[in-house]
Structure formats: structure tokens, C-alpha cells
Amino acid sequence: MNDDTGREEPAVSVGEGSCCGVSACCTDAEQAVHPETTVHQAKTDAGCGCATDADDEGLPVVVIGAGPVGLAAAAHLAERDQDFVVLEAGDEAGAAISGWGHVRLFSPWRYDTDAAARRLLEPTGWSLPDPEALPTGAELVRDYLAPLAKVPELAGRIRTGTRVVAVTRQGMDVTRTIGRDDHPLLVRTAGPDGAVTDLAARAVIDASGTWGRGNPLGHSGLPAPGEDEAAPYLTGPLPDVLGRDRDRFAGRRTLVVGMGHSAANTLLALAELARTAPGTRVTWAIRGSSAARLYGGGDADGLPARGALGTRLKAAVDDGEIDLVRGFTITGFSNPEGGPATGPATGPAQVTGLTPEGARTLRADNVVAATGFRPDLDMLREVRVELDPATEAPAKLAPLIDPNFHSCGTVPPHGERDLAHPEPGFYLAGMKSYGRAPTFLMATGYEQVRSIVAALAGDREAADTVQLDLPETGVCSTSLVTEDLLPGATSEDGGCGTSCSTGPAPAVQIEPVGGSCCGTAAPEPIAIGAGAGFATGRVHGYSGEAERDDA
Numbered sequence: 001m002n003d004d005t006g007r008e009e010p011a012v013s014v015g016e017g018s019c020c021g022v023s024a025c026c027t028d029a030e031q032a033v034h035p036e037t038t039v040h041q042a043k044t045d046a047g048c049g050c051a052t053d054a055d056d057e058g059l060p061v062v063v064i065g066a067g068p069v070g071l072a073a074a075a076h077l078a079e080r081d082q083d084f085v086v087l088e089a090g091d092e093a094g095a096a097i098s099g100w101g102h103v104r105l106f107s108p109w110r111y112d113t114d115a116a117a118r119r120l121l122e123p124t125g126w127s128l129p130d131p132e133a134l135p136t137g138a139e140l141v142r143d144y145l146a147p148l149a150k151v152p153e154l155a156g157r158i159r160t161g162t163r164v165v166a167v168t169r170q171g172m173d174v175t176r177t178i179g180r181d182d183h184p185l186l187v188r189t190a191g192p193d194g195a196v197t198d199l200a201a202r203a204v205i206d207a208s209g210t211w212g213r214g215n216p217l218g219h220s221g222l223p224a225p226g227e228d229e230a231a232p233y234l235t236g237p238l239p240d241v242l243g244r245d246r247d248r249f250a251g252r253r254t255l256v257v258g259m260g261h262s263a264a265n266t267l268l269a270l271a272e273l274a275r276t277a278p279g280t281r282v283t284w285a286i287r288g289s290s291a292a293r294l295y296g297g298g299d300a301d302g303l304p305a306r307g308a309l310g311t312r313l314k315a316a317v318d319d320g321e322i323d324l325v326r327g328f329t330i331t332g333f334s335n336p337e338g339g340p341a342t343g344p345a346t347g348p349a350q351v352t353g354l355t356p357e358g359a360r361t362l363r364a365d366n367v368v369a370a371t372g373f374r375p376d377l378d379m380l381r382e383v384r385v386e387l388d389p390a391t392e393a394p395a396k397l398a399p400l401i402d403p404n405f406h407s408c409g410t411v412p413p414h415g416e417r418d419l420a421h422p423e424p425g426f427y428l429a430g431m432k433s434y435g436r437a438p439t440f441l442m443a444t445g446y447e448q449v450r451s452i453v454a455a456l457a458g459d460r461e462a463a464d465t466v467q468l469d470l471p472e473t474g475v476c477s478t479s480l481v482t483e484d485l486l487p488g489a490t491s492e493d494g495g496c497g498t499s500c501s502t503g504p505a506p507a508v509q510i511e512p513v514g515g516s517c518c519g520t521a522a523p524e525p526i527a528i529g530a531g532a533g534f535a536t537g538r539v540h541g542y543s544g545e546a547e548r549d550d551a
Contacts, residue, residue, distance in 0.1 A: 058083075059083070059184050059200050059201055059202040060083040060084050060085045060199075060201060060202070061077055061082055061083065061084040061085075061201060061202060061203045061204070061205065061453075061456060062084070062085055062086075062087060062185070062187045062199060062201040062203070062204045062205070063077070063084060063085070063086045063087070063204075063205045063207060064086075064087050064164050064187070064204065064205065064206045064207060064208045065086075065087070065088060065089075065206070065207040065208040065209060065430070066086050066087075066088035066090075066092075066093040066094065066095075066145075066149065066158055066160070067093075067094055067096055067097060067145070067207065067209055067430070068094070068097075068112075068114070068140070068144075068145065068430075068442055068445065068446075069207040069209075069429055069430030069431070069442070069445035069446065069448070069449055070086055070088075070205070070207035070208075070429075070430070071086070071093060071114075071117060071145060071148050071149065071154070072114035072116065072117055072445070072446045072449050072450075073205050073207060073429065073449035073452070073453060074086050074154050074157065074158070075114060075116035075117040075119075075120050075148070075153075075154070076114075076116045076449060076450050076453035076454075077453050077456075078116075078120065078153035078154060079116050079119065079120070079153075080453060080454075080457040080459075082453065082456060082457055084157060085157050085158075085159065085199070086154070086157055086158040086159065087159050087162045087163075087164055087187070087189060087199075088158060088159065088160045088161075088162060089161070089162065089163040089164070089208075090160060090161070091160055091161055092141075092146070092149075092160060093141070093145045093146060093148070093149035093158060093160070094140065094141035094145035094146065095160075096209055096211040096212070097137045097140055097141050097145070098137065098138065098141050099137075099211065099236070099238075100137045100238040101136060101137040101138030101141065102136060102137070102138065102238075102240040102243050102244065103136060103137045103238055104134050104135070104136045104137075105134055105135055105136070105137070105140065106134070107134070107442070107443075108130075108131060108132045108133060108134055109128055109129045109130060109131050109132070109133055109134075109135060110128070110131035110132070111442070111443050112135060112140060112144070112442060113128065113144055114446040114450075115446070115450075116450070117144075117148050120148065120151045120153050120154070121144075121147060121148055121151060124147070124150075124151055126147050129143055159189075161191060161192040162189045162190075162191055162192075162197075163189060163190050164187055164188070164189050164206075164208065164379060165188050165189065165190050165196075165379060166187075166188040166379050166380075166381070166382060167185065167186070167187050167188075167204055167206070167379060167380055167382065167383050167426065168185070168186050168188070168382035168383060169183045169184070169185060169186060169382070169383070169423075170183045170184050170185070170186040170200055171183055173382050174381065174382045174383065174384060181424055184200040184201060184202060185200070185201045185202070185203065185204050185383070185423075185425055185426060186198055186199070186200055186201070187199045187201055187204060201425075202425060203425035203426070203427070203456050204425065204426050204427070205427050205429050205449065205452060206380070206426070206427065206428050206429065206432060207428075207429045207430040207432065207445070207449070208376070208432055209430060209431040209432055210373035210374060210375050210376075210431050210432055211373065211431075213373055213374055213375065213376055214236070214237060214369055214371060214372070214373055214374075215369075215371040215372045215373060215374055215436075216371070217234075217257055217330050217333075217367070217369050217371060218330055218331070219287075219329045219330065219331070224330045224331060224332050224333055225331070225332045225333070226332050226333035226334055226335075227333050229333065229335065230333035230334075230335060230349050230367070233333075233335075233349040233364065233365070233366060233367050234366075234367050234368075234369055235248075235366055235367070235368050235369070236369070237258070237262050237263075237266075237368065237369060237370045237371070237372075237373075238262055238266070238370075239266065239368060241266060241269035241270055241272075241273055242269050242272065242273060246273065246277075248366060249270060249273055249277075249280065249366060250273060250277035250279075250280055251277050251278065251279035251280055252279070252280065252281075252365035252366060253281045253283070253348060253363060253364050253365050253366070254270055254280075254281070254282055254283070254364060254365065254366040254367075254368060255283045255284075255285060255351060255362055255364035255366070255367045255368070256270070256282070256283070256284050256285070256367075256368040256370060257285050257286075257330070257367065257368065257369055257370060257371060258286070258368075258369070258370030258371045258372070259286045259287075259288065259291065259293065259294050260294070260370060260372065260438060261294070262370045263284070263294075263368070263370035264294055264310075264313050266368050266370060267282060267284055267313060267316065267322055268312055268313060268316065270282040270322075271316045271321040271322055274321060281323075282321065282322045282323065283322070283323045283325060283362055283364065284317070284322050284323065284324045284325065285325045285328040285330075285351075285353070285362065286324070286325070286326055286327075286328065287327065287328065287329055288326065288327070289326050289327050289356075290326070291313075291314075291317075291324065291326070294310060294313065295310035295311075295313060295314045325355070325360070325362065326355075327355050327356045328353040328354075328355055328360065328362075329353050329354045329355075330351060330352070330353045331352050331353055331354055331359075332351075332352045333349055333350070333351055333352070334349065334350045334352070335347075335349055335350075347365075348363040348364055348365050349363070349364055349365075349367065350362075350363055351363075351364060351367065372436065372438055373431075373436070374392065374435070374436050375392055375428075375432045375435055375436070376432075377392065383421070383423045383426050384421060384422040384423040384426075385421045385422070385423065385426070385428070386421050386422055387435065388402075388435070390402065390404075391403070391434070391435040391436050391437045392435030392436050393428075393433060393434050393435035393436075393437060394418065394419050394420075394421065394428060394433060396417070396418045396419075396420075397414055397418045397419060397433060397434075398435070398437075400412055400414060400418070401434055401437045401439045401440075402437065403436075403437045403438055403439060411439050411441070411444065413444065413447055413466045413467065413468045414444075414447075414448070414466060415447065415448065415450075415451030415452070415463060415464065415466040416448075416451040416452045416454070416455040416463045416464075417463075417464065419433060419448060419451075419452060425456075427452050429445060429448045429449050429452060430445040430448065430449075431445070433445075433448065443468060444468065447466060447467070447468050450462075451463045451464075451466055
């Protein structure tokens with residue numbers, strides 16, 4: 001009955017034009033009679049025989065990336081008896097972490113593993129290493145990720161050497177709307193031999209991270225003129241200065257660019273090298289006028305390891321071991337006359353920049369680009385993602401992690417609803433979900449995928465109950481520098497780490513009311529419910545730089 005006219009509504013006919021609450025049935029123009037219902041749902045509710053054509057329930061969930069968060073997603077999918085496949089571009093699980101295997105994480109083992117992953121590992125005889133020990137990246141892969149990839153529930157479902165080049169909807173580009181939700185997602189991959197394969201999926205969890213896509217050295221987010229040609233002089237953000245890469249740096253001039261903890265630890269490693277390798281010279285260039293944010297609070301810092309890092313770095317600068325160049329904005333690179341465009345460098349490069357005093361040129365045999373990372377979004381051009389224009393993170397998540405106002409100590413726990421996109425079934429998780437924000441915590445990524453998988457399994461209550469077991473005083477840092485660790489201990493980048501760390505203490509349950517992963521009070525682990533938060537009394541994020549120009 002039509003509420004406006006009082007007349008009976010005509011029944012939807014089952015024929016060439018329409019069927020089962022759908023117009024233009026089984027054609028490209030079909031639409032649900034009721035716009036709030038998808039075509040597939042309308043057909044399913046009406047028992048339409050052709051609904052099975054669009055049924056994607058038999059398709060797997062595709063997880064992109066076999067790092068810590070990707071394998072955690074796989075573990076949760078396995079526990080919930082969901083079909084899945086994991087695609088890894090590298091030759092082994094944790095390949096990206098192996099690239100910085102010499103780095104020591106800031107967080108101890110007890111915060112570096114996922115609960116579902118542990119439940120799968122323990123029946124195989126695996127046991128958690130010393131919960132208070134700090135693993136290197138290599139140890140994290142050897143003692144956790146590699147064994148996890150071999151458990152029966154995951155083995156055979158991980159395809160290594162398989163790079164994802166695009167995600168889309170099967171048979172539809174990003175512009176097509178009608179009937180879109182009734183087509184499965186499609187993941188295009190390239191194998192080791194270049195062979196292209198398309199995989200249909202009922203959902204996709206992109207946990208591919210940001211490793212390998214560093215920010216450029218030039219200003220305004222752009223490469224500096226000549227930066228590409230200067231590639232032989234550039235290193236990754238985490239060179240093994242005291243180990244594998246020692247010969248590259250010993251007795252040479254190195255310029256480190258950036259003001260995150262990876263830059264700080266590389267600088268300290270270079271200063272250590274200079275004490276035993278004559279001729280080793282270290283220059284540190286920052287765009288800002290002050291290094292106070294990285295120096296931290298020294299002995300007054302409520303987080304001793306962070307204070308120790310800043311104190312040691314400041315001392316190295318004050319003692320002349322590191323030449324700090326403030327307010328340096330790189331405007332161009334030039335190779336020495338006759339120098340190579342590719343291949344081994346034969347002489348120092350010239351790095352030109354603007355300073356408050358005018359133009360300045362720095363000469364360097366090596367340039368360490370510790371300038372952070374950005375996500376690969378090219379592969380997502382054909383799916384409908386809603387990203388914040390500033391952080392390139394999911395729009396609902398972005399305000400919670402904006403580095404202008406947050407450190408990872410003020411990022412609240414979040415789950416599937418904050419990570420959902422207009423493209424049903426597609427999610428960004430882990431480091432990539434944070435876009436350009438350097439505030440990611442590994443344990444936060446584990447909770448992200450737990451919530452996502454719960455939603456995919458139809459457990460809405462579990463998906464919405466977001467909790468984190470993190471220490472209240474976890475440092476938003478990727479490294480722990482203490483007297484018994486060599487300089488150079490750090491993690492991926494950006495001034496924030498893989499998890500929080502502290503000493504042992506009983507867990508405390510906090511009611512879900514505000515939002516944070518870490519605080520600045522006494523070192524006690526804390527179970528944080530959805531929205532739980534702490535007032536730290538400190539300025540967080542880039543906004544704090546405006547109040548600290550004293551270094």
C-alpha cells in the first residue's frame with residue numbers, strides 16, 4: 001500500500017525486466033527496488049535463483065603482506081575458520097623486517113606478538129622468548145614470524161614472491177556504482193617470473209606497510225632536483241652502520257637528514273664509528289630551527305630510555321662529534337664533475353639547501369634519508385577508499401593519529417568501524433593504515449586486524465569491543481638506547497615504534513571512556529578499552545615544536 005495515495009503497490013513481476021525485488025534482472029542495469037538494500041541481498045531475501053551468481057561466500061579473504069600485522073590477521077582468520085590467502089612480495093614472511101634485521105626494537109617480546117598467533121604457535125612447542133628481552137628485527141623474524149608462517153593453519157596459504165599490483169572490483173572500475181557490491185573484490189598479482197594472476201576475494205586486508213617507499217629529501221613533499229641522479233649516494237633510512245654497511249661509512253663523510261628516532265640512532269652509530277675509524281665525519285641536517293623535540297627531556301623525562309637517547313645525541317652534538325645544521329631545506333643535488341649517475345660513487349655529492357643565512361652546500365659521500373615513509377596508493381586507484389587529504393589515512397582514523405597533534409602516546413585504540421571504506425570488504429591495516437603519520441604501534445595493528453576479522457566473521461560485538469594491552473608509559477619511539485646496547489638500535493622510522501615498553505607490573509582494566517595507547521605516569525601495563533585515554537600534561541605531535549625552540 002502506498003502511504004501517500006492509499007493505493008495498492010503493484011507487485012514486482014518476475015520476468016525479463018525484473019525479478020526478486022530487482023529491476024533489469026541479471027543485466028548490467030539491475031538495481032534493487034529498495035535503494036537501502038543491495039542487489040544481492042534483495043535476491044537472497046526473495047530466494048532468487050540467480051543470486052548465487054553473485055555469491056562470494058566461497059571466496060577467500062586476501063591478506064596483503066606477511067609481516068607481523070598480516071600474519072596476525074591470518075591467525076585470527078584461521079581461528080574463526082575463515083578461508084584466506086596471504087600474499088607476500090618478499091621471499092619469506094617478514095621480508096621487510098629482515099631489511100632492518102640489525103635494529104633492536106624498543107618494545108620487549110611481551111608486546112611484540114599477537115594473541116591469536118601465540119595460540120597457534122604454542123601447540124607446536126613454541127614458547128615466547130624472554131618477555132622482557134628486546135628483540136632485533138632479525139630475531140623477531142627468526143623466533144616469531146618464521147615459525148608462525150609454518151604452523152599447519154597458515155602453511156600453504158602464504159604465497160611469497162607475489163607482489164600485489166592492483167585491487168579492484170571484478171568486472172568494474174572505480175566509476176561503476178550500479179550492482180557494485182554484488183561483485184567480488186579482485187586482487188591482481190605479479191609472480192617472481194612476472195606472470196600476472198587475478199584472485200577473486202570476498203574481502204581484502206591490505207597490511208603491506210610502507211617500507212621501501214621513503215619520503216623524498218626535497219622540500220614541499222617533492223624530490224629535490226637531481227635527487228634521482230644522486231641515488232648512488234643515498235642509503236635507506238636504517239643502514240647497518242656498525243655491521244654490514246661499515247665499510248661504506250668508515251672514513252667517509254655522511255649527511256643524515258631527518259629528525260625521527262631512526263635518524264637519531266644512525267647518528268649515534270656514526271659517532272661511535274668515528275671513534276675507531278679516522279676520517280669518519282658526521283653532519284646532521286634538519287629543516288626546523290630546533291632539535292628539542294628529538295632531544296626530549298633528558299633526565300627529567302618520565303621515560304628513561306627516551307631521555308637517554310636524547311641526552312646522548314645532544315651530548316654528541318655539543319661535543320662536536322656531530323655537526324648539526326639547522327633550518328636546512330634541500331633544494332638540489334649535484335654529482336661531482338665526471339661522477340656517476342649510476343653505480344658506485346667516485347666522489348662526494350654536493351647537497352644544496354637554503355638556510356636562514358642563505359644558500360649553503362654540504363658535501364657528502366653518503367646521504368642517509370631518514371625522512372619517513374608514505375603508503376603505496378597507486379595499487380588502490382580502482383577501489384573506493386576514503387582517505388584524509390593530509391595524512392592519507394582512513395578518514396575516520398585520521399583525526400586520531402594526526403601527527404600535528406598526536407604522538408603515539410595519545411592515539412586511542414580503534415577497530416573495524418574506524419578502518420572501513422566506502423568499498424565494502426576492503427581495509428587498510430597496520431602501518432599502511434596510518435598513511436604518513438609516524439605514530440603506529442605494532443600492538444595497535446594486532447587489535448585492528450582482530451576487530452576486522454571479527455566483523456568479517458559476523459561477530460559485531462567482538463568487532464566493536466576494542467581493547468589494547470599496552471603499558472601506560474610506553475615510549476613512542478622505535479628504539480631503546482641504554483648502556484648495554486650499541487648505538488644504532490632503532491626500528492622502522494618516523495619517531496614512533498612498534499609497541500610500548502616498560503617493566504613488569506599487574507594489568508589494570510580501564511573503563512572505555514577516552515583514548516590513548518601510552519601515557520607518562522608510572523610504568524604499569526594497562527588494558528585499554530575503546531576510547532580510554534590519559535591526560536599527560538604534555539604537548540604532542542608537531543604542534544609541540546612551536547613551544548620548544550630552545551635547542
